[in-house]
Amino acid sequence: MDASELAVFGQKLTLWPGGGIGECDGDVVGWYCELRPDRFPGPGETVDLPVDATVQTDTPVKGRIKVTVDAEPADAYPADDSRWFPIEVLDRPEADLAVVAPDVTQSVRIGAGGSPEPSGTLSPGETGAVRYTIANQGLATAGGVRVELRLPPGVTFAEPAGGCVLGDDRRSAVCTYDELALIPAGQDTDPGDGLHSAVELYHLVTVSAALDAPATLRDGTVRVESLGQQLPAATDLARRGLPANAVAVRVADVDDSDNQDGFAVMLTADGGGLPITGPQAWLTAGVGLLLLLGGAVLLSITRRRALPAS
Numbered sequence: 001m002d003a004s005e006l007a008v009f010g011q012k013l014t015l016w017p018g019g020g021i022g023e024c025d026g027d028v029v030g031w032y033c034e035l036r037p038d039r040f041p042g043p044g045e046t047v048d049l050p051v052d053a054t055v056q057t058d059t060p061v062k063g064r065i066k067v068t069v070d071a072e073p074a075d076a077y078p079a080d081d082s083r084w085f086p087i088e089v090l091d092r093p094e095a096d097l098a099v100v101a102p103d104v105t106q107s108v109r110i111g112a113g114g115s116p117e118p119s120g121t122l123s124p125g126e127t128g129a130v131r132y133t134i135a136n137q138g139l140a141t142a143g144g145v146r147v148e149l150r151l152p153p154g155v156t157f158a159e160p161a162g163g164c165v166l167g168d169d170r171r172s173a174v175c176t177y178d179e180l181a182l183i184p185a186g187q188d189t190d191p192g193d194g195l196h197s198a199v200e201l202y203h204l205v206t207v208s209a210a211l212d213a214p215a216t217l218r219d220g221t222v223r224v225e226s227l228g229q230q231l232p233a234a235t236d237l238a239r240r241g242l243p244a245n246a247v248a249v250r251v252a253d254v255d256d257s258d259n260q261d262g263f264a265v266m267l268t269a270d271g272g273g274l275p276i277t278g279p280q281a282w283l284t285a286g287v288g289l290l291l292l293l294g295g296a297v298l299l300s301i302t303r304r305r306a307l308p309a310s
Helices: 004-009 234-240 281-285
Strands: 013-017 022-027 030-035 048-055 061-068 082-090 097-100 106-110 116-121 127-136 142-150 155-157 164-166 172-182 198-207 215-226 246-248 260-267 289-292 299-302
Touching: 004 013, 004 061, 013 030, 013 061, 013 082, 097 215, 097 260, 127 142, 127 172, 127 215, 127 260, 172 198, 198 260
Parallel strands: 082 299, 106 127
Antiparallel strands: 013 048, 022 030, 048 289, 061 082, 097 127, 106 116, 127 198, 142 172, 142 215, 155 198, 164 172, 198 246, 215 260
């Protein structure tokens, strides 16, 4: 990672790789890491790499970083191995939504509680679940959320969730959750107060039985947007509850990603053996920014209290 353009700010804004990546070396101006083998994405898969941000300024800051990925022994298409990412530190309280959508690798069945449970790898003709986590990493409450989803070719929504309108091809959906209010993550300190800073939602999807397997179905996307409506008192927010297809999720008080994430649907032939990974695996990265490689990402870091120099 080349962070030399941030050097003009001194130590006001510094970035450093988060834990669990692998061996890293360098300094705040630029560094590199050799990924651990278990972090390598498989064909068609994605991986998020945590980057810790330290902000020690009371004024807005804008800059950018350059991220490059090198593969050995050779990259078949090196033209997309580097990308610039903007960095912004804000000095005003705002809601800042982030979304993370893992790849779909499992078939599901509806459990006793009415929620989908993993039942093995996903094959043509079976039902899976698109899961995604929405978190508010800002300093103001997000009043209402709109979600736009697009499925890869060959995958359709099995049934519309409440508040969702499906496109004619059943591959797109717009879900409006007027009653879903997300408070700032820094205020989400009481698990029993009925207030949430993050939720995980799911939608059941069906894979066409006519597809061949194994296969990777790419170009699924999830995009979220705050409705920014007038907010009621906290007691009224707690009474709103969550959508039927949502569960509350606790996250670290950082800006995890931009408002859009991509996912793939991974198919195996009958009896295949793709590893089963939890839908919340991204949370285990610890405190840090999730730097999504392969998508246009705006990392918007909302200013907290000035930190002492370390």
